[in-house]
Amino acid sequence: MKFFYAEGSPYARIVRIALLELGMNDTVEKEIVTLRDPESALLPYNPIGRVPTLQLDDGTILTESLLIFFYLDTQHGGQPLLPRDGSDGWVTLSRMGTAMGLIDGIAVWNRALRLPEHERSPGVLALERTRATRTLDALEKAVAGGAYTGRLDAARIALGSTLGWTERRHRKFNWREGHPVLSAWYDDIAQTPSFTMTLPPIV
Template sequence: MRLYATPTSPYARKVRIVLAEKHLPYDLEWVDLRSADHPAKSVNPLGKIPVLVLNDGTPVYDSSVIVQYLDLAHPEPPLIPTDLPGRLRALRGEALADGVMDSTITWVMEQRHSSECQDGALLARMRTKVITALSMLQAQVPQWQDKDKADHLELPEIAAIAAIAYVDLRAPEFLLGFADLMAWYQRMRHRPSIADTAATA
């Protein structure tokens, strides 16, 4: 398998952690999304990453679809429960973490405009969304306390790690006031699947 990604994409980070937790071999190819003809465009008409190309050439995108494919195709260890309540909990947790990523990226892109061109209302909305979602993630910490030593992680924790790491990279001020969440995140950073997929830029 070949994964097209960028070093700082939280969505690609989520997929890379899943691949590491499942001990699946793959080739990693970094993509420059600013390039008009970057290679991911040949396998994803939207030109977005991550894209996982299977051994038979089939492309799989986006990150949520990739994760579900990997868990079905390689069910051990299971990252998404098979029972309906457990599956709903896992996918809802992923959706919450992905929302943190989405809102943080929107905030970052707006911040890159010159100050006179920034939409202050948009920035405030995105910040509120991230802070509200981080509060919900922090409420999960008591259930996740020993996950750094677990045999394998499940999807909600994987997605949360990818989201928190991206906020820490791009908007660390949003994490002020979330001491329990950050303490858990700092412990989880030493797990091999997380340490080995840390952003390189």
């Protein structure tokens, strides 16, 4: 298998953490690729040009982090990172959806901020700030009530990865403010070796 990623990608990071947690990291060849680049080494494999991208041994290309999670869960004998049989009451899927939605919104916001100022849409910036804050408020309550605890499943990986990414790559937004419970939750999960080994570079 070959895994294409970028060190600054929050989506690729959740798969990188999963590979480490599943003990599969050393069995996968890896290549760091450029993004939004017509010369990117990824494009001959994946016309979508996004990471994470996983090439299976038979050449099949998987793009989209959730689909890669589905595949990885077929490759180990342990408890699935993302159970899809209702055995946990669909709780992991529900929490994963919220964490992925948080990444999606903050990624849109971050990309908008990278545009020259005159090309930025104030409406998009305001919408994404509101979405992120509303979701963090809900997560603060959920985590205070015991959500996102227990074994390191896909939802915990996605939420921890997103918060760490936001702190290092989307520095205009202090997500910790007003979210002390979530902040303590993050400080705890951030100590996990698979998290410390995949920290995105600060920008």
